[in-house]
Amino acid sequence: MPNDKYANMEEKLWILEDLNMMYIRQIALSLQDSDIQKKIDHEIRMRDGACKLLAACSQRDQALEAAKSLQTCSTRIMTYMSELQRMKEAQVMQNVPRRSSDAGPLDERMPCKGKVAISDLRIPLMWKDTEYFKNKGELHRCAVFCLLQLGGEIFDTDMVIVDRTLTDICFDNTIVFNEASPGFELRVELFSCCSEDDYSAGSTPRKLASKLSSSLGRSAGKKLRAAMDPGQCSLVSNGGAAPFLLPVPAVPGPKYHLLAHTTLSLSHVQDNFRTHDLTISGNEECSYWLPLYGSVCCRLVAQPRCMTQQMMSGCLKVKQCGGDPQSWTKVYAVLKGTSLFCYQQQEDVEANVEPAFTIGINKETRIRASEKDPHSKAQNICVSNQFGGEEVTHTLTTESREDTHRWMEAFWQHFYDMSQWKQCCDDLMKIELPSPRKPAPITPKQGSLYHEMVIESSNDLSSTVSDILARRMQELELRSQLGTSLTWMSVFEENNTKPAGFPRHCTSCLSGHSPRTPHRLPRSPASPQRCPRLGLLSSDASLTSDSDSHCSTSPCCHRHGWPEPSSNLSLLSSSPFGLRPRTLSLDAKLSTLRGRGYGGGTFQCPCQPPSSSLLTPLPITSRSPCSQRSTQTTLSCSSSTSSNSSSNSEGSHSPESSQGVLFSRPSPARRSLRNLRARLDPRNWLQSQV
Amino acid sequence: MSFVPGQPVTAVVQRIEIQKLRQGENLILGFSIGGGIDQDPGQNPFSEDKTDKGIYVTRITPGGPAEVADLRIGDKIMQVNGWDMTMVTHDQARKKLTKKKEDVVRLLITRKSLEQAVNQSKGKYPRP
Numbered sequence: 001m002p003n004d005k006y007a008n009m010e011e012k013l014w015i016l017e018d019l020n021m022m023y024i025r026q027i028a029l030s031l032q033d034s035d036i037q038k039k040i041d042h043e044i045r046m047r048d049g050a051c052k053l054l055a056a057c058s059q060r061d062q063a064l065e066a067a068k069s070l071q072t073c074s075t076r077i078m079t080y081m082s083e084l085q086r087m088k089e090a091q092v093m094q095n096v097p098r099r100s101s102d103a104g105p106l107d108e109r110m111p112c113k114g115k116v117a118i119s120d121l122r123i124p125l126m127w128k129d130t131e132y133f134k135n136k137g138e139l140h141r142c143a144v145f146c147l148l149q150l151g152g153e154i155f156d157t158d159m160v161i162v163d164r165t166l167t168d169i170c171f172d173n174t175i176v177f178n179e180a181s182p183g184f185e186l187r188v189e190l191f192s193c194c195s196e197d198d199y200s201a202g203s204t205p206r207k208l209a210s211k212l213s214s215s216l217g218r219s220a221g222k223k224l225r226a227a228m229d230p231g232q233c234s235l236v237s238n239g240g241a242a243p244f245l246l247p248v249p250a251v252p253g254p255k256y257h258l259l260a261h262t263t264l265s266l267s268h269v270q271d272n273f274r275t276h277d278l279t280i281s282g283n284e285e286c287s288y289w290l291p292l293y294g295s296v297c298c299r300l301v302a303q304p305r306c307m308t309q310q311m312m313s314g315c316l317k318v319k320q321c322g323g324d325p326q327s328w329t330k331v332y333a334v335l336k337g338t339s340l341f342c343y344q345q346q347e348d349v350e351a352n353v354e355p356a357f358t359i360g361i362n363k364e365t366r367i368r369a370s371e372k373d374p375h376s377k378a379q380n381i382c383v384s385n386q387f388g389g390e391e392v393t394h395t396l397t398t399e400s401r402e403d404t405h406r407w408m409e410a411f412w413q414h415f416y417d418m419s420q421w422k423q424c425c426d427d428l429m430k431i432e433l434p435s436p437r438k439p440a441p442i443t444p445k446q447g448s449l450y451h452e453m454v455i456e457s458s459n460d461l462s463s464t465v466s467d468i469l470a471r472r473m474q475e476l477e478l479r480s481q482l483g484t485s486l487t488w489m490s491v492f493e494e495n496n497t498k499p500a501g502f503p504r505h506c507t508s509c510l511s512g513h514s515p516r517t518p519h520r521l522p523r524s525p526a527s528p529q530r531c532p533r534l535g536l537l538s539s540d541a542s543l544t545s546d547s548d549s550h551c552s553t554s555p556c557c558h559r560h561g562w563p564e565p566s567s568n569l570s571l572l573s574s575s576p577f578g579l580r581p582r583t584l585s586l587d588a589k590l591s592t593l594r595g596r597g598y599g600g601g602t603f604q605c606p607c608q609p610p611s612s613s614l615l616t617p618l619p620i621t622s623r624s625p626c627s628q629r630s631t632q633t634t635l636s637c638s639s640s641t642s643s644n645s646s647s648n649s650e651g652s653h654s655p656e657s658s659q660g661v662l663f664s665r666p667s668p669a670r671r672s673l674r675n676l677r678a679r680l681d682p683r684n685w686l687q688s689q690v
Numbered sequence: 691m692s693f694v695p696g697q698p699v700t701a702v703v704q705r706i707e708i709q710k711l712r713q714g715e716n717l718i719l720g721f722s723i724g725g726g727i728d729q730d731p732g733q734n735p736f737s738e739d740k741t742d743k744g745i746y747v748t749r750i751t752p753g754g755p756a757e758v759a760d761l762r763i764g765d766k767i768m769q770v771n772g773w774d775m776t777m778v779t780h781d782q783a784r785k786k787l788t789k790k791k792e793d794v795v796r797l798l799i800t801r802k803s804l805e806q807a808v809n810q811s812k813g814k815y816p817r818p
Contacts, residue, residue, distance in 0.1 A: 685725075685729055686726070686729055686780050687722045687723065687724040688723055688780065688783075688784045689718075689721075689722045690719045690721060690722065690787040690788050
């Protein structure tokens, strides 16, 4: 029975694992290095925990996170083990008596270590446009995360779910590696896992078999170490590669696969964002495939210790060359970064007092020991810098020869560090660590570029135009009660059939009722409200009940209408003409203007009938989506008090509430905000009323 | 109603003449259109071929001029007053229908039932 066979194999695997652990412990013991041992133990415990969690959890998200932890732990275990092996090898090599030819300089200079930080990882995706606009079908989602490895340190980023609405994969984490040498290799690996598959352990037997085919021992260990250059192994999908020292228990659950990788080094470090190429593994057939553009953009900075820490400090006497030979200044000097800071006293350093002076120490600085000065006990050190063609030399002297030697040594080390860290030593690169805070609230899913093309009302042409018009109208009204120069408004009329008539109507109305703040453009349905008291009131009402929100409500005839027709009525009935016209904000005006943007632009004849006809049509038209035409005709004949009327000629034929419905009939000059948005949203299927 | 790229489109069509109705300042036809080469054809509920980017009638106002002229929902508009409607954007189509100077539009429309009717009638009269 195959199940039995697998069970057997599994058992053998566990035995092997135990043996491996003993082997590891032996090595660690012999090395007398318990540090790595502790780390390995810790990671193994974490890994066991992740396995248990994976087996136990039912939610997809949890499973993915647990699988990610599993991946990270496994990789860390691998790395620690390989490091252990390496140390063992080194120790063994040391014990072997050296041949003379092997002897190298005993005190080889080592460059200082530094911090390397990588942040703002962004990997662009390249969906096919058919994929991108596709609305049918389920969203094929993948969970991705990045594993970053430098030396013995491995970190993972947070997990991101990617589907075809995203244009980039963005990781917000900043990862800092603390012990990096200048020759570092930062390996970035992108793992992904399909988010819809059933968890099947179908490929497990194959892995078990390959794992079992290895044998322990020094030779196997060596092979392993070669195969396990940190980060080269993808733990899970690596059926055919070299067997692992510590096999992963076969846990059912989502498995991450290596999708792409790249290696960054010192030459990629810059205080800016840079794009690097990715090597993509896998192809379109794989379940975990994502169409990567092929590059990764990130910010990689390095802070070598020589730039951030004091490399050397002590008391010195400094003399500027060219001054008299006796003017030695006693200072407490600190060598840090690209300068030698000379403080008056040692306490100044802690007190953060400005140094007395600073001598620059950079790549162009020349330092040499001068000839023995008969006056002093020790040799002098001359530090020369070039300042715009001129050479400035400072002479330093110390108390004793040992001090001089130590300072020279420090300078040499500093220069060596700078030569090794190259561009990182020009200036201190900043590493920004995000302040520890609660995880940010779930941000709205990263939209695509299309959906992010929000048309702000300020950018809307219509509102800008109406803005200008509004202001002009106000100016006109304020200046003269007549407001005669309204002929230019006819420009905005779509139907120029009666150019002369309307403005005249407007002017007459305007002139008739002076304390009127709301201006109306001739096309607006509310302009007819110029007819006396009621007109004024309803215009007030229109503006007050109008609000931006009504523009954004779902498309239906109510859009133009009053949200509460009753309030209109009450206002109409209750307030006499003496109502003080309210100063309305520009916003309200604009929103009315916008709201009026569509309606067929029925320009209703302004001066007309009495209140009764005004009142009655209101409730009917605002509510019924498909009012009879007769009602409309009534409305159109009577003076309309509300913007309802104009829109009703169109609006009552309310189109079905499917997406993207809009009235495109009216003025092309003034599209509504929603109109534009609907048009620009590629997912809507437009319908137009004709 | 599928088309083969490069070949002339053939369809059984019907001519429909709609008199525009004047409503205040506007001339309305009383129906809504959907589709266009700039729209997503997959969302068209009336088309047989979901890659068809033609202009379709999506709604008829009851009692409107279009209903009176026997335009039906789901009809695909091939021509308007001689202008082609099979390869136009949504806005172009709308404009051709709402020209202010014209108060009548002559549409060439096609619908599935027409084709079926023709096929049926063909069947009744076997060729000699």
